[in-house]
Amino acid sequence: MWALLNIPQNWPMHLKIAAILVQPKYIRLYKFRVKRLFEEYRVTRLSALILPIFFYFISCFIKFRAVKKSTAKRRFYQLYPQLKPNQLSFFDPLRFIIQSLYLLLSKPNSESDFWHKLSYFLRKAWVKIRLFDRFIIQKSTKIWPVNSNPHNHTLINSIWRFHSFRWLTYLLISVVLFVFISVPFTISAQAAFMGLILLVAYPMRKVPGQLATIIMITLSLISSSRYLWWRFNETLGWQDWQSTLLGTGLIIAESYAWLVLLLGYFQTINPLKRAPVALPDNPDLWPSVDVYIPTYNEPLSVVKPTTLAALSLDWPQDKLNVYILDDGCRESFKEFADSVGAGYIIRDQHIHAKAGNMNHAMQHTKGEYIAIFDCDHIPARSFLQLTMGQFLKDKKVCLVQTPHHFFSADPFEKNLKNHTKVPNENMLFYGLIQDGNDMWNATFFCGSCAVLKREALESIGGFAFDTVTEDAHTALRMQRQGYKTTYINIPQAAGLATDSLSAHVGQRIRWARGMAQIFRIDNPLLGKGLQWRQRLCYLNAMLHFLSGIPRIIFLTAPLALIFFNAYIIHAEFLAIMLYVIPTLMQIKITNSRIQGKYRYSFWGEVYESVLAWYILKPTTVALFNPSKGKFNVTEKGGLNNNEFYDWNISTPSFVLFSINLVGFIIATFRLFFEDPQTIGVLLISMAWTAYNLVILGAAIAVAAEAKQIRASHRVQANIKGNIRLKNGHTLQCTVTDYSDKSVGLEVVDLIDHTVKPTDEIDLLLMAGKKQAVFTTKVVNRRDNQLGLLLTDMPVERQKEFVLATFARADAWIGWQKQFQHDRPSFSFKQIRHASWRGVNNMLFHAPVIAKPFVNLLIMGGEFIYSLLPKQPKQEPKNEYF
Known part of the structure; x- marks a missing residue:
């Protein structure tokens, strides 16, 4: 070959290559290659100049003509999936080297049955387990x-x-x-x-x-x-001030987590599962009850169903009095109360928020017991039947609390689209923790869906108003006086969840501030009147709202090694693995067994990550200045006509996510230059950071507010009834969903009848012990399903409809039965999918000012991913069926 090119055989190789390249035909070919790479393959100018020289050099050692080009090309790109034939870049040689090393070190011998033997061994071991x-x-x-x-x-x-x-x-x-x-x-x-x-x-x-x-x-x-x-x-043998400072923060956070774990086990080790107590057969022996419905700025459409349901409670009418406590002093509310026969109470001085409103009402009512419902919580007609027996059985009982159930999706359920698929944030507390508290006579008053004894309230001076959580503080004061509190885990009311993540966070901020205030001004660990079991239950509740700092520490701790080379756990790689991994596994499977249907694995960390930054400040301020802070009313019944990303509320999660992502990228580069003796600890930090990215990604996903265009939330149901058509035929039907304005039906034998939109039909449902007839208009039909709009609804008819739907005795009985038991692996898969959706939403809704930074993150992530080794693509097999 050299003789044909007139190049001396004894020249060094670099001179031979240079002599080839300077020949005119090769210069023309080189220009053609560069132009084609730049224009057709759209590579950079530098890559277009270097890549042809690289391939010329390879061709000196490999005879490409001896290989079938199409076969070689196909096989090459199967082995190197990172390299794209039409997207060559300057870093392709680096990708080639990394993938080549991966193939040399890890590619199994296709003729060996090692992997088949390993798979068989694992399956056999699993069967034995x-x-x-x-x-x-x-x-x-x-x-x-x-x-x-x-x-x-x-x-x-x-x-x-x-x-x-x-x-x-x-x-x-x-x-x-x-x-x-x-x-x-x-x-x-x-x-x-x-x-x-x-x-x-x-x-x-x-x-x-x-x-x-x-x-x-x-x-x-x-x-x-x-x-x-x-x-x-x-593990505390720190060598420098950075390791000492950051390591101290981590060990304190771990100690906090251990204490919360210990108290949580104590609190839920034996839930009481209290059953209702039957009332005397003679209603004359039943006590009188005042029903309070406090309201401030909620619309009448939210308050109306609650009031109508409260008026329909199964209780002697001469011993039942319903009052709307309107702190907004609205004339329309007074007119409504007068029209339905409910009491209406306002006050001149609006002090002490909800607690002051109820204390003012106590001066104008005389019932022996007080039932309280937030204005959006619609009670079932059996509420008093299931709760009042506890008071008559034991005169020391001052409180009977029932669960807070929500028929609308909270922000986590709505924005992550997992309503009725994943237990919501409240379910752990009302499904398990309150039952555990009841075992230790430490049931908390939750502000709604409860009955309290007037005598006990008067003994402590009425509802507590020193903190913004008047409910828990009121229960604590009554328990100090020797009264008993009880919990019946049967939902007897349902209401509206918070409409947006910002409202949800605001509500949790108030709870966190209130518990910190109680810790300061009426610490349950101190003072007289409480048993040690009650003190521990209250301590766990208060520590839960102090999780802001520990959660942020856990979300940033692995970055100490990556950014500052600070060894916050002074131990060798194998020791860390053997202490950390098995301990976390044991905690996860134990909590999965206990919390089963009430809180799926890993979701608690998502909830805490969303709230961590926001509860940090109010709890810290309240610990030093408990009088600071005010009561804020949680907004309900709002609408959202467009999807949007709430950047204001997600900023802390976004910042933490970005820091962890940058740390993971830096750690990836450090792997190539790290000391082999310390690479194990770096890998642990990378795994921890990757886990934090998954959790923070799910936290970010919650900030993508979904549409809420229905003014009335629909409730899934299975209520038997009938419809009467215009021609007089009566057909059996099942109510599959309803709101306060519409009904969805599944009708038997509807296919044999002509029913079209705008037709008027009568809907017959049982309202209590009698049948009610509702005039409706057909708005849509699909096979044997109908959508009906309620018409001609005077107040009495509205009351009957509420009684037939929201206020049914069995309306919310199955709230816990719809969830399967927790499976940690499946739960983590859900978190991972939510995290990926959160990252996509964040990038899609990025503000203009952040676009350059977001694009830089995307490019960095794609670049890192393109460098990682990948499994070679398999040859397609011809299969015959």
Whole structure:
């Protein structure tokens, strides 16, 4: 070849290549290649100049003519999916090198059956684990039957009554636990110990009964306490001031999380699940009840259904009085109250917000008991029937609280489109925690859907107004006086959730500020009147609203190593893995068992991440100055005609997300230059950062406000009824959904009848014990389904419709049964999808001023992703069926 080109054979290779390149035909070919790369493949000028020289150099060693170009090209791009034939760039050689190293190091031999053997081994191991699960379940059920009543074990109970035996047992358990927690282990011993705990706990999660829950809680406390002991005794050897400062913040946040975990287990270890108490057969023995409906700036359309439902409560009418407490002093409300027979109370001085409004009403009413409903909470007609028996059974009961149920989607459900698919934020508290509080006589008053004893309220001077959470503070004061509070976990009212994320955050800010104020001015840990169990329940509630700083620390802690090279956990890579990963797994599976249908795994961290920044300031200020802050009314019933992204409320999450993303990108580059001895710790920080990005991405997704164009929220239902057509035929139907203005039906045999839009038909439903007839107009029809609009609705007819729909005794009974038990892996998949949607929404709705920065982040992310090695594409197989 060299002789044909008139190039001496003994020249060095670089001179030979230079001699080739300077020949006219090769210069013309080079110009053609550069022009084609620049114009057709749209590469940069620098890449267009360098890439032809690179390929010329390769051609000196590889005979391309001996290879079929189409086959080689196809195979090349299968092995190197990062490289695009029509999108060449300057960094393609780097991508080529990285992918080549990946293929050399990790590509399995196609002729080997290693991967088939590994897959078979994993499947076989999984089958053995499942068989072990079943064995544990069968044996534990025999040892401790699920339906057995501990009170029937008379011998155990008689021995347990001896205080000395009880305290000796407590002491022995404490000593054993302390040994397990504090004894130092080698790395191998720690691995064996945590492996044993997980081996016992993992199958135990499916064992029914209370004993299995206690075992899992015990194992979780051992592993988490052992981790914290290890952190304090072996990982605080910080070398510089940055590591000391940042590491101290992390260890304090971990201690806070451990304390909250411990109190949470105590609070929910044995939910009471109190049943209603039957009332006397003689209604003359039933007490008188005043129903308060406080309102300030809510529209009459929100207050009206609540008032009509309250007037329809199953209670002797001479012992039931309903009052609208209008702090807005609106004439239209007074006219409505007069028209339906409800009381109407206003006041001259609007002080102390909701608590002052109700205290003023107590001066003008005389009922023995006071039922309270927020103006958007529509009570079921059976509300008093299910709650009042507790007062007649025990004269020391001062409060009966029922759940707050919402028939509209809250911002998390609405914006993430998971309404009725994922338990909402309130469900853990009202489904589990309040039942746990009830076990320890520490039920909180929640401001609505509750009945209180007037005598108990008067003994403490009325509703507490020293804090912005008058409800919890009122219950605390009554409990200090020796009264009992109870909880019935049967929803007997339903209302509107907050309409927007900003309103939701504002509501939580008020709760956080109020609990911090209580902690300062009436600390449940101090003072007389409370049992230690009640104090711990209140302490956990208050610590929950102090989670702002710890949550922000957890969201930024891994960046200490990435940005500042600060080793906040002074331990080797393997020790961190063996202490952290098994402990987190044990906590997750234990909480998944306890919280099951009330809070799915990982969603609590999303809720806390959204609120962390906003509750940080008010709680901190309230701890130092408890008198600062005012009561804010949560807006309900709002509309949103357009989708938009709430940048104001999502700014903290966006900033944290951006910082973590930059940190992850920097850490990716550091992998190529890091000391091999420290690369393991860097990988841990990267994994932690990636997890934070997923959580923050989901938090960002909540700020994309969805449309809310319906003035009336629709409620899913299954109510049997009938319709009467214009021709006189009566057909059976099922109400599938309803609002206060419309109804959706599924009609039997509708296909045989002619029904078209604008036709008027009568809807027949049971309203209490009688049948009511509602005049409706057809607005749409699809096969056997009808959409009806209610017409001719005077007040009496509206009352009957509320009684037939919102106020039915069984209207909200199935609120907890629609959710499957938590599966952590599936829950994390939901979080991941929500996170991806959140990032897309954020980028799509980015403001103009942030577009350059957002575009830079996108380009950086795409660039990093393009450099990562990828699995080669497989050859398509010909399959015959």
